[in-house]
Amino acid sequence: xxxxxxxxxxxxxxxxxxxxxxxxxxxxxxxxxxxxxxxxxxxxxxxxxxxxxxxxxxxxxxxxxxxxxxxxxxxxxxxxxxxxxxxxxxxxxxxxxxxxxxxxxxxxxxxxxxxxxxxxxxxxxxxxxxxxxxxxxxxxxxxxxxxxxxxxxxxxxxxxxxxxxxxxxxxxxxxxxxxxxxxxxxxxxxxxxxxxxxxxxxxxxxxxxxxxxxxxxxxxxxxxxxxxxxxxxxxxxxxxxxxxxxxxxxxxxxxxxxxxxxxxxxxxxxxxxxxxxxxxxxxxxxxxxxxxxxxxxxxxxxxxxxxxxxxxxxxxxxxxxxxxxxxxxxxxxxxxxxxxxxxxxxxxxxxxxxxxxxxxxxxxxxxxxxx
Amino acid sequence: xxxxxxxxxxxxxxxxxxxxxxxxxxxxxxxxxxxxxxxxxxxxxxxxxxxxxxxxxxxxxxxxxxxxxxxxxxxxxxxxxxxxxxxxxxxxxxxxxxx
Numbered sequence: 310x311x312x313x314x315x316x317x318x319x320x321x322x323x324x325x326x327x328x329x330x331x332x333x334x335x336x337x338x339x340x341x342x343x344x345x346x347x348x349x350x351x352x353x354x355x356x357x358x359x360x361x362x363x364x365x366x367x368x369x370x371x372x373x374x375x376x377x378x379x380x381x382x383x384x385x386x387x388x389x390x391x392x393x394x395x396x397x398x399x400x401x402x403x404x405x406x407x408x409x410x411x412x413x414x415x416x417x418x419x420x421x422x423x424x425x426x427x428x429x430x431x432x433x434x435x436x437x438x439x440x441x442x443x444x445x446x447x448x449x450x451x452x453x454x455x456x457x458x459x460x461x462x463x464x465x466x467x468x469x470x471x472x473x474x475x476x477x478x479x480x481x482x483x484x485x486x487x488x489x490x491x492x493x494x495x496x497x498x499x500x501x502x503x504x505x506x507x508x509x510x511x512x513x514x515x516x517x518x519x520x521x522x523x524x525x526x527x528x529x530x531x532x533x534x535x536x537x538x539x540x541x542x543x544x545x546x547x548x549x550x551x552x553x554x555x556x557x558x559x560x561x562x563x564x565x566x567x568x569x570x571x572x573x574x575x576x577x578x579x580x581x582x583x584x585x586x587x588x589x590x591x592x593x594x595x596x597x598x599x600x601x602x603x604x605x606x607x608x609x610x611x612x613x614x615x616x617x618x619x620x621x622x623x624x625x626x627x628x629x630x631x632x633x634x635x636x637x638x639x640x641x642x643x644x645x646x647x648x649x650x651x652x653x654x655x656x657x658x659x660x661x662x663x664x665x666x667x668x669x670x671x672x673x674x675x676x677x678x679x680x
Numbered sequence: 681x682x683x684x685x686x687x688x689x690x691x692x693x694x695x696x697x698x699x700x701x702x703x704x705x706x707x708x709x710x711x712x713x714x715x716x717x718x719x720x721x722x723x724x725x726x727x728x729x730x731x732x733x734x735x736x737x738x739x740x741x742x743x744x745x746x747x748x749x750x751x752x753x754x755x756x757x758x759x760x761x762x763x764x765x766x767x768x769x770x771x772x773x774x775x776x777x778x779x
Contacts, residue, residue, distance in 0.1 A: 344690060368740040368774040369690060369728040385694060385724035389732045 311680055313635045314379065315643055315664065316360065317651055318347035318673035323362055325350075325380045326664050332641055332655040335664045341383065342374065349630055349673045350380075351417045356424040357677045361443060363414035363429070371413050375443050386443035390414070390431055393450040399433065400462035409433045409453065416630060418473035421480075430470030434461060434487040436499065449499035452485065457504060457521040464488035464524045464543075471629055472528050476535045484538065484553065489524035492540065494553050505553030509542060526569045527629040528553075531578035539581050539608070541571040541629070546583055548608050559608020564595045570632035574657060575640040579607040582634075582642060582658065584627040592647075593624035601644070603658050617661030618652065625650070630673035637678055645671025681705050683714055683759075684769035691729070691772070695722040700769060709764035711743055712755040729772060730755075744771040 315326040322340025341347075345364045353359040362374040362383070371390065374383045390411045398406035412432040420426035425442040435453045437446040452470075461468060469488055476482035483495045484505075491506040504521050514522045524543035531537065540547040540556065544567050547556040560566035565585040574580035583602050587595045594600060599618040602611040625648035635641040642654045649668040654661045683705045692698065703717035712735070719726050730737050735755070737743070743750045746760045746768050762768035 366690065368688075368738065369694075370738055372694060372724070372728065388727050391733055 311637060311678065313637065313641060314352070314357070314677040314679055315633075315651065315653075316350035316352065316380070316673075316675040316677065317645055317668065317671060318350050318362070318630075319645075319649070319669040319671050320346055321669035323347040323350050323364075323380075324665070324668060326651065328664075330637055332635075332637075332653055337665060338380065341380065342372075345372070346413075347672065348413060348415050349417050349675075351419060351675045352379075352677045353419040353424040353427075355420065355422050357679060359419070359424040359442075361417045361419060361427050363417055365413040371411070373414070373443050387439070387445050390429070390435075390437055390446050391448070392435060392453065393448040394454070397453070398459055399468060400460060402463065404462075406459065409435070411435075412467060415469045415471045416473055418475060421475055421477055428473050428475070428483075430473050430485060432467045432469040433463075434468045434470040434490060436470055436473070436483075436485055438499065449495075451495070451500050452493060452502045455493070455502050455504070457490070460521055461487065461490035462522070472525075474528060474530050474535075474538075476530075477532045478535050482535070482552070484528060484530070486525040486528050486540075488526065489543075490521045491523040492525050492528055492538075492553055505549070506556070507554065508547065508549070508556030508558075509540075510545070510558075511543065513543070527571050529571045529573050529581070531573040534578045537578065537607075539571050539573060541568050541583055543567065543589060546571065546608060559604070561604070561609035561611055563602055563611050564600075564613075568627075569629040570627060570644070572632045572634055572642070574642075575634050575636045576638075577605070577640075580605050580657070581607060582632065583611075584632065584644065586626060592626040597622050597624060599623040599625065599646075601642070601654075601658055601661075614654070614658040614661070616659060617654075628672055630675075631671050633674045633676045635676045635678045641676065643674050643676050645674040647671065681707060681709050681764050682766045683709055683717070683763060684766055685714060685718060686769045686771045687718075687725075688772060688774040690774065691725055694724055694728065697722070702766070705764075707764065708758045710756050710758055711750065711753070711770070714759070714770055715755075740775040742773040742775050744773055745769070 312329045317324040324339030350362040360376040364372040401407035416430040418428040429437040472486035474484040601614040625646035631645040645651045647670040
């Protein structure tokens with residue numbers, strides 16, 4: 310019987326949660342890399358036994374891990390992320406130029422068809438690629454060298470490249486998102502890049518419609534329709550129907566349009582999910598009620614999904630990489646919270662149950678659908 | 681010279697070693713030479729103690745030996761004779777710095 314493997318990164322280690330297709334009874338493995346911050350764990354679509362993990366700490370820096378047996382055992386791989394060419398400067402919080410400094414890997418995106426090829430989004434914002442299973446990493450520096458690079462500046466969480474979307478149809482097309490620079494697209498495999506932020510309106514920056522400077526929290530696509538993108542910005546939920554060239558707001562009736570993740574149902578390209586958060590200063594759900602919001606119309610009309618989620622006294626956050634969907638016939642939806650819970654809905658969001666309740670703060674959730 | 685090195689436990693886990701380590705280091709025995717030996721045998725530790733490009737000590741790493749803090753000494757300065765002779769270990773320490 311088919312099943313799922315949920316890859317959870319937390320502030321103090323990684324956990325792997327497995328279940329059969331019913332997604333009712335779970336086996337919990339971990340902590341892997343105990344005590345370390347695990348920003349992201351992600352598996353190869355081409356070989357689900359190949360999993361990459363980003364392991365970091367304030368003391369010992371960045372370590373990269375790779376597994377070839379579905380996370381049972383791990384091997385340390387290369388961790389040298391050297392910016393290519395002139396490092397240059399970006400804007401610091403006070404507006405002064407600040408040299409690019411590597412801090413950590415936020416997001417790992419394995420190639421669609423080659424287990425040895427994987428992309429890494431890092432802080433300070435840059436995109437790296439490995440074609441040898443993580444042994445060595447080379448920067449795709451056309452992104453950082455974009456003429457707007459000197460204007461990028463960090464958000465509260467640092468200047469991170471946190472989202473990488475690989476177009477499954479046009480294999481030369483890559484989307485990335487950076488806080489706080491915005492969204493970017495490459496149509497030549499990562500060599501050159503253009504900002505794709507037209508239609509974004511950010512009242513917290515001097516020019517609300519600037520080419521760059523927007524705090525994009527996450528973008529998502531459905532693989533069958535890669536020209537349609539959904540975005541959770543610092544404030545506002547948006548969509549684009551032309552691969553990011555133009556965006557329009559679809560926040561509609563959400564109780565708050567601030568939030569971090571956005572995701573698309575595995576089988577319904579117009580069904581999308583967000584988790585509204587009260588505000589940028591109050592990082593918890595409105596009214597203490599943990600509600601996932603689902604739109605079946607690609608935005609604007611949203612319904613609250615609450616069955617099985619705490620509806621009082623809940624003040625957790627759901628971070629940008631901590632929401633995922635599986636590809637089983639009945640699409641499963643998963644998210645992790647800063648309170649250490651990982652929730653699963655095996656029916657597209659109608660009913661939720663916690664898989665685990667007491668992990669360290671969850672930084673990331675990915676799910677692998679196993680044959 | 682047979683130099684003794686004590687790594688912090690998170691780095692022992694990365695390197696998959698237990699307890700104190702010993703390295704044959706040619707004179708002059710310096711912090712840089714000892715770290716070269718550590719990283720040659722355990723390449724997975726590259727970048728965890730000092731920056732891979734600049735060689736600069738990571739901010740929350742400290743080097744102690746013979747009850748002295750050697751963290752701010754030049755990394756090419758000779759270590760105390762007791763360390764070079766293997767009578768005292770070089771301690772690589774993760775600083776006490778919160779959570």
